[in-house]
Amino acid sequence: xxxxILFLSPxxxxxxxxxxxxxxxxxxxxxxxxFEVKNIKLNYSKNVKDVxxxxxxxxxGFFIVKKQIKKLIGExxxxxxxxxxxxxxxxxIRDSYFVKQIKKFSxxxxxxxxxxxxxxxxxxxxxxxxxxxLKGKKAIVLDKSLVEDLHxxxxxxxIYVLPNAIKNELTQKEIDKILKKRxxxxxxxxxFLSNMDESKGWLKLLLACRILKNKKIKFxxxxxxxxxxxxDEKKFNSIIKxxxxxxxxxxxxxxxxxxxEKFLENSNVLVFPTEYKLETFGRVIIExxxxxxxxxxxxxxxxxxxxxxxxxGFILKKNTVQxxxxxxEKLQDTKLREKMGYEGRERFLQEYEIQKYKTEFLKIIExx
Numbered sequence: 037x038x039x040x041i042l043f044l045s046p047x048x049x050x051x052x053x054x055x056x057x058x059x060x061x062x063x064x065x066x067x068x069x070x071f072e073v074k075n076i077k078l079n080y081s082k083n084v085k086d087v088x089x090x091x092x093x094x095x096x097g098f099f100i101v102k103k104q105i106k107k108l109i110g111e112x113x114x115x116x117x118x119x120x121x122x123x124x125x126x127x128x129i130r131d132s133y134f135v136k137q138i139k140k141f142s143x144x145x146x147x148x149x150x151x152x153x154x155x156x157x158x159x160x161x162x163x164x165x166x167x168x169x170l171k172g173k174k175a176i177v178l179d180k181s182l183v184e185d186l187h188x189x190x191x192x193x194x195i196y197v198l199p200n201a202i203k204n205e206l207t208q209k210e211i212d213k214i215l216k217k218r219x220x221x222x223x224x225x226x227x228f229l230s231n232m233d234e235s236k237g238w239l240k241l242l243l244a245c246r247i248l249k250n251k252k253i254k255f256x257x258x259x260x261x262x263x264x265x266x267x268d269e270k271k272f273n274s275i276i277k278x279x280x281x282x283x284x285x286x287x288x289x290x291x292x293x294x295x296x297e298k299f300l301e302n303s304n305v306l307v308f309p310t311e312y313k314l315e316t317f318g319r320v321i322i323e324x325x326x327x328x329x330x331x332x333x334x335x336x337x338x339x340x341x342x343x344x345x346x347x348x349g350f351i352l353k354k355n356t357v358q359x360x361x362x363x364x365e366k367l368q369d370t371k372l373r374e375k376m377g378y379e380g381r382e383r384f385l386q387e388y389e390i391q392k393y394k395t396e397f398l399k400i401i402e403x404x
Contacts, residue, residue: 041114050082054319055079058149061149080094105134105141124161148170151317153182166187178197199387202388224248227299227307247361258288259285308331315336316338327381330373333349
């Protein structure tokens with residue numbers, strides 16, 4: 037008889053890295069012939085602007101999830117609870133309540149999939165909640181460097197390190213065609229692909245674009261993602277106007293699916309200078325590597341284990357505007373871009389493609 041799993045996690049929409057990774061895990065379990073799965077969507081944000089903010093929909097959502105948990109634990113009687121918790125703010129308080137509810141109605145095995153950092157600030161503010169929620173459980177983390185975030189609440193033997201992965205969407209013939217087309221482009225085609233929140237680094241890249249223009253370096257900069265604040269959008273447009281970047285820089289809105297893939301195909305470098313305090317992995321990095329793009333990114337969280345500095349891209353040590361501009365200037369070299377993109381694609385296939393991930397993920401769940 038198959039084991040039953042109750043899967044609780046944020047899921048798309050809205051589309052952001054951790055929710056899409058959770059969707060992938062859900063689909064792996066659903067397609068497996070070893071488990072019977074029921075899922076509960078924890079998030080009630082309508083768009084990226086709502087993520088991390090309190091509103092009426094989330095109050096309604098809280099009571100809906102509370103009711104679903106009670107119903108499914110009683111009727112479905114799961115053997116395993118898979119839970120992707122928030123690690124700070126109101127989301128943490130909400131999820132700690134759901135964990136207490138699960139304990140009340142079920143003594144079943146719980147495994148957490150930790151997809152965001154437990155910052156020192158969150159630890160100081162929420163130490164009691166985190167101890168009560170996590171102590172003695174099992175957990176999956178995205179990189180060995182993130183184990184310390186758990187503050188020894190979970191025994192090392194019960195912590196599983198599993199980097200994110202995505203499905204390879206490109207055949208060898210398709211990637212060869214993309215790389216051949218890229219060779220014909222002499223100028224930089226820079227891509228920023230994330231939520232348009234200042235903590236994700238769009239401002240630093242935009243100011244680096246100003247430096248490139250002042251040096252008369254040929255480039256195009258495409259910024260893709262949803263704005264989280266109207267003030268930031270005004271700031272972006274103001275800088276474009278002030279530094280006469282209208283010809284070089286475009287904001288293209290939010291793109292998903294095939295639309296997003298078109299920009300990954302037509303760019304020749306991804307820049308991700310994130311300083312987001314809950315950053316763990318940077319899913320967009322492996323999306324870029326799949327498309328054979330060199331990547332410039334800030335060296336925080338798991339990012340230094342994904343990018344091989346000077347081989348598949350550049351890791352920013354100080355994450356300054358000048359440092360970003362300097363590495364972009366280096367990548368004017370078409371052969372260097374080509375070499376780094378090829379190495380990144382190979383690394384993606386070896387380490388971050390879904391088949392390897394699927395095997396390891398199912399092994400972990402079976403051990404629970």
